[in-house]
Amino acid sequence: MSATSSPAAPSPGAASATGPVLELRDVTVTFGGVTALSGVGLAVRPHQVLGVIGPNGAGKTTLFNVACGFVTPDTGTIVREGRELGRLHAHQLAGLGMARTLQGLGLFDRMSVLDNVVVGADRHASVGFLGSLLALPRAAREERELRERARAVLEELGIAAYADRYPPSLPYPVRKRVALARALAAEPTLLLLDEPASGLSADEMDELGDLVRSLTDRMSVMLVEHHMDLVMRVCDEITVLDFGRVIAHGTPAEVRDDPAVLAAYLGEVVGDEDAPGALPATPEGGR
Known part of the structure; x- marks a missing residue:
């Protein structure tokens, strides 16, 4: 070598x-x-x-x-x-x-764990901001699907119980898993x-x-x-x-x-x- x-x-x-x-x-x-x-x-x-x-x-x-x-x-x-x-x-x-995690985590402190992970899954959304703003039926269906996807990833990583918590309240190892879950949600x-x-x-x-x-x-x-x-x-x-x-x-x-x-x-x-x-x-x- x-x-x-x-x-x-x-x-x-x-x-x-x-x-x-x-x-x-x-x-x-x-x-x-x-x-x-x-x-x-x-x-x-x-x-x-x-x-x-x-x-x-x-x-x-x-x-x-x-x-x-x-x-x-x-x-x-x-x-x-x-x-x-x-x-x-x-x-x-x-x-x-491609998806990445960073040593500094980069989580949104004022968003729940579930919403943080939904951000990662959002690349699968097709309706866009305007459709969500107008509350179109397709947008609502897509939102449910993204949240289901995010919950499945949290379950896979063993942190589904923290879905409604906020990152600052969590132990550091759990926050690390949340950051990983957000990356994995992008599939x-x-x-x-x-x-x-x-x-x-x-x-x-x-x-x-x-x-x-x-x-x-x-x-x-x-x-x-x-x-x-x-x-x-x-x-x-x-x-x-x-x-x-x-x-x-x-x-x-x-x-x-x-x-x-x-x-x-x-x-x-x-x-x-x-x-x-x-x-x-x-x-x-x-x-």
């Missing part, structure tokens, strides 16, 4: 004849003369969990923001299901079959998760891992995360960044044993310290 800007060959079973659902090709981003990403490439394949990891300052957040349309790269290409996109804006994600084919394990206990992280794996029967997942035990457990392939460049790509076992990856990290090993090639952990909060 070489340190290149392009993904290595996919692991057996990870590829699909239909090709990647998302590709970033030769992406470079600079901020005030500082290069955050340099010639970075990656590919998320159908029904795959792709992890993006790296030590402090590696460029993970910038890469995630490029994929979400929050940051426009100086050079490079974003390709969605074989179609090259122009300048991508965050509000276009739903229409492209994406590609889910982008930014630090989904932050603030979770070990048991909650295990539940999150089970959930992420269960999603792959209906979508692909791109996961930016610094909890190495979660990454190693749930990801099919991992792309490793350091100082804005891809230094490794491969299966969890390949990445764990890669000398370039081990050299990039400082810290204590995660999990079984006696395990051969155990990967050091990123310092808490490392981005």
